[in-house]
Amino acid sequence: MATLKDISAELGLSVATVSRALNGFPEVSARTRARVQEAADRLGYKPNRIAQRLVTGRSGMVGFIAKLNADMTADQTFLEILTGLTAALAERDVDLVLSVDQHDDPVTVYERMLERGILDGFILNAPVPNDPRVAFLQSRGIPFVMHGQSEPEVHYPFYGIDNRAVSRDAVGLLATLGHRRIALLNGDIRFSFAIDREEGFREAVAQEGLNTPEAFIGHETPSESYGYTEALAMLSGRRGAQPTAIVCGSTLIAAGVMRAAKDLGLSVPADLSLIAHDDALPQFRAVNFDPPLTVTRSPLRDACSPLANHLIDHIAGGEADTLQTRIRAELIVRESTGPVPKGGTDPWP
Amino acid sequence: MATLKDISAELGLSVATVSRALNGFPEVSARTRARVQEAADRLGYKPNRIAQRLVTGRSGMVGFIAKLNADMTADQTFLEILTGLTAALAERDVDLVLSVDQHDDPVTVYERMLERGILDGFILNAPVPNDPRVAFLQSRGIPFVMHGQSEPEVHYPFYGIDNRAVSRDAVGLLATLGHRRIALLNGDIRFSFAIDREEGFREAVAQEGLNTPEAFIGHETPSESYGYTEALAMLSGRRGAQPTAIVCGSTLIAAGVMRAAKDLGLSVPADLSLIAHDDALPQFRAVNFDPPLTVTRSPLRDACSPLANHLIDHIAGGEADTLQTRIRAELIVRESTGPVPKGGTDPWP
DNA sequence: CTGAAAGCGCTTACAG
DNA sequence: CTGAAAGCGCTTACAG
Numbered sequence: 001m002a003t004l005k006d007i008s009a010e011l012g013l014s015v016a017t018v019s020r021a022l023n024g025f026p027e028v029s030a031r032t033r034a035r036v037q038e039a040a041d042r043l044g045y046k047p048n049r050i051a052q053r054l055v056t057g058r059s060g061m062v063g064f065i066a067k068l069n070a071d072m073t074a075d076q077t078f079l080e081i082l083t084g085l086t087a088a089l090a091e092r093d094v095d096l097v098l099s100v101d102q103h104d105d106p107v108t109v110y111e112r113m114l115e116r117g118i119l120d121g122f123i124l125n126a127p128v129p130n131d132p133r134v135a136f137l138q139s140r141g142i143p144f145v146m147h148g149q150s151e152p153e154v155h156y157p158f159y160g161i162d163n164r165a166v167s168r169d170a171v172g173l174l175a176t177l178g179h180r181r182i183a184l185l186n187g188d189i190r191f192s193f194a195i196d197r198e199e200g201f202r203e204a205v206a207q208e209g210l211n212t213p214e215a216f217i218g219h220e221t222p223s224e225s226y227g228y229t230e231a232l233a234m235l236s237g238r239r240g241a242q243p244t245a246i247v248c249g250s251t252l253i254a255a256g257v258m259r260a261a262k263d264l265g266l267s268v269p270a271d272l273s274l275i276a277h278d279d280a281l282p283q284f285r286a287v288n289f290d291p292p293l294t295v296t297r298s299p300l301r302d303a304c305s306p307l308a309n310h311l312i313d314h315i316a317g318g319e320a321d322t323l324q325t326r327i328r329a330e331l332i333v334r335e336s337t338g339p340v341p342k343g344g345t346d347p348w349p
Numbered sequence: 350m351a352t353l354k355d356i357s358a359e360l361g362l363s364v365a366t367v368s369r370a371l372n373g374f375p376e377v378s379a380r381t382r383a384r385v386q387e388a389a390d391r392l393g394y395k396p397n398r399i400a401q402r403l404v405t406g407r408s409g410m411v412g413f414i415a416k417l418n419a420d421m422t423a424d425q426t427f428l429e430i431l432t433g434l435t436a437a438l439a440e441r442d443v444d445l446v447l448s449v450d451q452h453d454d455p456v457t458v459y460e461r462m463l464e465r466g467i468l469d470g471f472i473l474n475a476p477v478p479n480d481p482r483v484a485f486l487q488s489r490g491i492p493f494v495m496h497g498q499s500e501p502e503v504h505y506p507f508y509g510i511d512n513r514a515v516s517r518d519a520v521g522l523l524a525t526l527g528h529r530r531i532a533l534l535n536g537d538i539r540f541s542f543a544i545d546r547e548e549g550f551r552e553a554v555a556q557e558g559l560n561t562p563e564a565f566i567g568h569e570t571p572s573e574s575y576g577y578t579e580a581l582a583m584l585s586g587r588r589g590a591q592p593t594a595i596v597c598g599s600t601l602i603a604a605g606v607m608r609a610a611k612d613l614g615l616s617v618p619a620d621l622s623l624i625a626h627d628d629a630l631p632q633f634r635a636v637n638f639d640p641p642l643t644v645t646r647s648p649l650r651d652a653c654s655p656l657a658n659h660l661i662d663h664i665a666g667g668e669a670d671t672l673q674t675r676i677r678a679e680l681i682v683r684e685s686t687g688p689v690p691k692g693g694t695d696p697w698p
Numbered sequence: 699c700t701g702a703a704a705g706c707g708c709t710t711a712c713a714g
Numbered sequence: 715c716t717g718a719a720a721g722c723g724c725t726t727a728c729a730g
Contacts, residue, residue, distance in 0.1 A: 001466075003706095003707060003708085004707065004708065005707075005708095013716080013717090014716065014717045014718075015707090015708080015709095015717090016709080016710080016716075016717060016718080016719095017715085017716055017717070019708070019709065019710090020709090020710090020715095020716090023709085027715055027716085028715070028716085029715060029716090032715080032716085046464060046466065047707085047708075048403075048466060048706090048707050048708070049466050049467055050399055050402045050403045050408065050466060050467060050706085050707080050708090051403055051706070051707035051708040051709090051722090052707080052708055052709080053399045053708090053722090054397075054399045054400055054403050054706090054707080054708075054709095054721095054722045054723070054724090055707085055708050055709045055710085055721075055722050056708085056709070056722085057722075059399060061446070061467075066428075066431070066432075078428065079415070079427065079428075079449075082415070082447065082449060083415075083449040083451070086447060086448050086449045087449070087451070090448070090461070095446050095448075095462075095467070096446065096447050096448070097410070097444050097445065097446055097447070098431065098435060098445050098446075098447040099435050099439070099444075099445070100428075100431060100432040100435050100436070102432065102436070112439070113444075115395045116395065116398055116409075116442075116444060117350055117395055117397055117398060117399075118398045118399060118410075118444070352722095352723060352724085353723065353724065354723075354724095362700080362701090363700065363701045363702075364701090364723090364724080364725095365700075365701060365702080365703090365725080365726080366699085366700055366701070368724070368725060368726085369699095369700085369725090369726090372725085376699055376700085377699070377700085378699060378700090381699080381700085396723085396724075397722090397723050397724070399722085399723080399724090400706090400722070400723035400724040400725090401723080401724060401725080402706095402724090403705095403706045403707070403708090403722090403723080403724075403725095404705075404706050404723085404724050404725045404726085405706090405724085405725070406706085
């Protein structure tokens with residue numbers, strides 16, 4: 001491996017000048033820069049990252065900690081995030097150090113990774129209200145970026161969607177179509193995103209004058225079987241007047257709802273309208289549903305590059321307040337939503 | 350962050366002595382070592398990896414590259430490996446740098462990660478015959494450990510199961526139970542593990558004098574639907590005389606076979622015996638099958654710690670030949686295997 | 699048993 | 715525009 005010293009010896013220049021030439025410092029003369037560049041190319045010089053990191057205090061590595069569910073599985077979205085993240089970070093020459101959290105205490109893994117002293121920051125996901133990881137990292141002054149927001153107003157960099165708007169848009173569309181009995185099958189309510197969705201939902205139905213009874217607002221870890229079971233209970237009339245529309249926290253839940261509708265002989269959208277939030281996972285596409293699913297869409301993959309950039313910029317000194325992005329999910333109307341069925345125009349009793 | 354200098358100042362010792370005390374050099378006096386240790390603990394000293402790396406040439410970080418399937422999904426086993434690996438590496442103070450491979454050329458990602466110059470080695474999985482990653486890393490002199498073996502005889506560290514024995518054990522059990530028409534639903538034949546399983550299978554059935562026709566040996570990426578479709582074709586008699594026993598490459602495939610048997614009104618094990626190889630993923634347990642599945646069992650999780658240790662020892666200078674472990678999967682007879690049915694005692698026509 | 703010194707490869711004030 | 719020097723935090727011959 002050629003070093004700066006090799007180049008400086010080759011050219012009779014000082015190591016400092018060679019370094020400056022290669023790093024694009026403006027004070028270097030054009031001729032010197034050209035000579036240095038040529039020699040560097042000829043000798044196959046690659047900067048030694050380790051040495052650079054020792055002197056600059058940056059490691060060029062950030063941490064990501066995967067949190068496992070109780071059953072030791074990860075959610076479907078895990079790999080999607082990881083793929084996009086490593087690619088986006090690589091673009092800016094940053095590496096991703098991974099750890100898997102199997103502890104009860106959410107901060108111990110972060111603590112352990114910090115001990116090595118080789119990380120410039122962290123990427124967090126799945127925030128909860130009053131997230132203990134946030135408090136911990138802030139108290140230590142460790143930069144991080146969050147996918148989503150733990151609370152409506154936060155003081156750290158983040159990228160995420162407006163989850164209240166997700167619900168408002170869904171309810172708004174359904175109300176426009178005449179629906180008055182709208183149910184919600186939400187994600188796990190411990191997470192901030194689900195709390196926001198649910199609050200947005202309650203606000204929206206209240207505004208339309210269509211308050212939904214508690215029995216028709218569910219929240220659980222998203223799964224096909226959750227969607228199936230809940231929808232079966234709601235649509236069979238066991239809980240009282242059936243909903244004519246269901247807002248689903250994910251396409252996976254929507255798949256279960258569709259199966260339940262089918263089993264009950266209900267057709268979508270003639271008897272039941274369905275709208276879901278769609279992370280746009282490539283394996284599981286809303287367009288391929290039968291009928292194609294109306295969604296609020298926000299590809300998980302789109303989050304990766306902004307997350308990487310926000311974090312890297314923050315590490316480089318960028319203000320947290322300037323590195324906050326909340327985007328609006330796109331409402332895509334397909335064929336799973338339609339006008340309220342004839343017999344279903346009454347509001348909840 | 351406390352440094353060696355802080356400790357040496359605190360104690361009035363030289364930095365060199367502190368370093369030696371902490372690194373277990375024998376010449377340090379017991380008393381000095383104790384004082385240094387105490388101060389280090391008190392100040393929360395953690396060695397700076399970057400600095401160590403610069404001087405020793407080691408970083409304490411190893412790379413793992415996840416290869417995505419064509420549909421951008423990872424196989425089920427990915428997270429299982431990652432979890433065990435990060436835990437096992439952490440035990441020896443090594444971090445895992447992750448990358449995701451989306452290229453056609455299998456070595457470009459390795460090349461790119463190496464350019465950074467911060468990795469001590471790699472953990473590879475899913476070897477194929479004549480694996481290009483092996484050739485590449487060996488030509489560069491980069492240490493690595495393989496989960497499995499690309500060929501029967503290799504010159505690199507590995508940990509894996511004897512895949513020929515997996516098939517021999519399965520066929521042996523079935524032959525003992527009187528089965529003469531034994532089919533195989535194998536994994537993706539591009540991978541070495543599947544090649545070994547298939548060769549082992551052919552050898553075993555030949556030895557028992559029960560050669561299996563080609564139409565009853567299948568190989569594909571393991572999935573429930575693959576098991577279902579193939580089993581349906583074999584068991585419906587569309588391919589000729591039906592098998593009385595099927596050896597499955599994975600429990601996922603076995604699940605599909607069971608569904609096919611059920612659809613055809615065949616009962617397991619009265620009409621059909623079933624044995625599968627079981628990676629023992631926690632989400633998907635062979636004991637919970639109905640009936641509980643007979644398997645050759647080798648928990649994926651068990652591979653993680655040996656893989657980590659082999660790699661770390663190899664990086665530290667351990668000979669590749671001494672860091673090769675091939676274990677035998679455990680044959681666990683449960684209730685999906687039974688005596689050959691009355692009408693099924695004839696060999697393949 | 700301990701210390702002083704050199705050095706890993708780089709960056710960056712400080713001079714000139 | 716360029717150079718000499720200090721320093722990032724550690725390890726390790728070399729002395730004593």
